[in-house]
Amino acid sequence: MSFELKVKQFIEQEQLIQQDDHLLIAVSGGVDSMALLHYFVKTKTQWGIEIAAVHVDHMLRGEASAQDRAFVQQYCDEHGVTLHARAIPIPEIIAVENGNSQLICRRERYRYFEEIVQKTNATKLVTAHHADDQLESVLMALTKNATVNGMQGIRSQRIFNKKSLIRPFLTVTKSEIWEYLQKQGQNYREDASNEKDAYMRNRFRHHVVPLLKAENPRVAEQVCHFTKHLQEDDALLMTLAQDIFSKTVTKNSENMYSLEIKAIQLVPLALQRRLVLILLNYLYKDSSTIQSYALLTSLLKLCDTTAGNAEVHMPEGFIAVRRYGNLTIQKNVSTQLNTFTDKKLILSANEWTTLANGVRLYIAELPELASELLTDTAQLFYFNASKLTLPLYVRVRKEGDRMLLKGMDQSKRLSRLFIDEKIPLNERNSWPLLVSQTDEVVAVIGVRMGVYFSTTARPNDDTVLIVD
Missing domain, CATH: 3.30.465.60 (Uridine Diphospho-n-acetylenolpyruvylglucosamine Reductase; domain 3)
Known part of the structure; x- marks a missing residue:
């Protein structure tokens, strides 16, 4: 089966392209992406689509990087393809972030792709991932994680910036792509970094994959069948x-x-x-x-x-x-609530305060209690503002904290209250407490309310605390 027919059948089988699509083709200048661009230059009329190209110069290889861009620009000019290109100072970004160069390159590259997809209203971004990439991805996933998710490898399409990212070459091998480009009489640029063993993918490509292909020359295709079946089973x-x-x-x-x-x-x-x-x-x-x-x-x-x-x-x-x-x-919660250890969270009237554990608090005067504040899960605790002056505060536990409970003559140690209420040990030092202006604990939020509060309005109560 010819290269063109193989790709065409894969596109149709996976429903990667529809008539009137506007494809944005990612082109580095290497053999894979140049073959991808050339394939769609030849077949765009057949598919009934528009195409444009996008290129990123990572500025990692000096003049060689600039020449890659010039090479892609020349091809696009000769074939009437609009090229969107940008030089991104990756070395400067790496110096600032001190991060993984490959991850930074990928992040910045795809940010630019997103920008151009949005700007041009392209329907799909197209990349040149192929069957050998799939084989390498599965081997790396097996080595690193070996989860069902990772073993499914690269997908033929996925959501990208509310549009689609498609990979029409996922069914063909690196050697098939190279042979196709040679037959078309088209040139490409070599990236010297691909020969280095500094990156994990390159090590698999140079040392592991050749051993597997010596055992079975069609191993990449076999892995593509395997990942496809795995993806289908996993989808169900x-x-x-x-x-x-x-x-x-x-x-x-x-x-x-x-x-x-x-x-x-x-x-x-x-x-x-x-x-x-x-x-x-x-x-x-x-x-x-x-x-x-x-x-x-x-x-x-x-x-x-x-x-x-x-x-x-x-x-x-x-x-x-x-x-x-x-x-x-x-x-x-302990990480987030510890910000209250030295600085209390102010709980003012007539506004919602959301705690790190998701609980929301609201203080309202009784005559102004609006029905829209009350959800099905809201709890109401009434109190007299002359005895418990606003604003109140939220903080975490401190050594020696105690709270006076209804029906008790003496305040109870919070350490004992947490034990009685079966609060897990790991959560006790981060549990949100409601305290007065004098730093007296008046409630353990979500656990027990102190003597100032009542679940029913008393004659002198003029304010309500809503816990939701």
């Missing part, structure tokens, strides 16, 4: 998992989710894994975090039992806590 299981997720996982706030462990234990392990992956996709943007085998395993282990309390500290300040058969994942 993810649909089932998404349905279960919507019924068993509760979103309490922007960064807080909870679920009953027994409900998760009722579904097969294959779906449990995907429930966790769905949750991680809500929490994180970084694919390496989402696909972390260690993180996935740790969270699944928390769901092994409902007995006892346990926690797992996650990336970016999240924490997963198992307590009384319930699993809660949220931003580490």
Whole structure:
């Protein structure tokens, strides 16, 4: 089967292109992207589409980088293709951030791609990923993470800036692309950095892949079939998992989710894994975090039992806590609430205050209590403002804190109250407390209210605290 026919069948099978599409083709000047650009120059009329090209000079190779841009510009001029190009000072960015050069290059490159997609109203961004890239990606995923997500490799299309990113060459190998470009009599630019073993992908490309191809010359194609089947199987299981997720996982706030462990234990392990992956996709943007085998395993282990309390500290300040058969994942409250240790959070009248654990507080005078403030979950606590002068404050626990409770002659130590109320040890030093202007603890928010408050309005009560 010819190269053109193979690509055409793949595009049709995957439904990558529709008539009247405006394709923005990412072109570096290398063999893969030049073959991609040339293929669409030849076939754009056949597909009924418009094309343009986009190029980024990373300024990492001095004059050679500039010559890459000039080479791509010359090709585009000769073939009537509009080229959008930009030089991005990657060395300066690396010097400031001191980060991974490959990740920074990719981030800045795709930022520019997003900008041009938006500017030109292109319907799809097109990249030249091919079957050998797929093989390398699967091998790297197997080496690093070995999660089901990672083993699915590169997809033929994905959402990009509310449009699509497509990869029409994913079915053909590097050698097939090279042969195609040679037959077309087209030239390309070599990137000397591709020969270096500094990058993981290059090491696999230079040393591991040749061994596999010696065993089976069609190994890249075989891996493409494998990833395709894996993607199809996973799509079905993810649909089932998404349905279960919507019924068993509760979103309490922007960064807080909870679920009953027994409900998760009722579904097969294959779906449990995907429930966790769905949750991680809500929490994180970084694919390496989402696909972390260690993180996935740790969270699944928390769901092994409902007995006892346990926690797992996650990336970016999240924490997963198992307590009384319930699993809660949220931003580490102790990290966020510790900002109140030295500086209290002011709780003023007539405005909502949202705490780090998602609880909202509002103080209103009784005659002005508006019905729209009251949700189905709101709790009302009435008090007399002459005895508990506004504003109130929120802070975390300090050594020696006590609180006077209704029906008691003497105040109770908070350390004892936390034990009696079964507050987990790891949460006690970060639990939000409501305090007066004299720094007296008047409520442990969400646990117990002090003597100043009543759940029913008393004759002298003129103010209400809403906890939601």
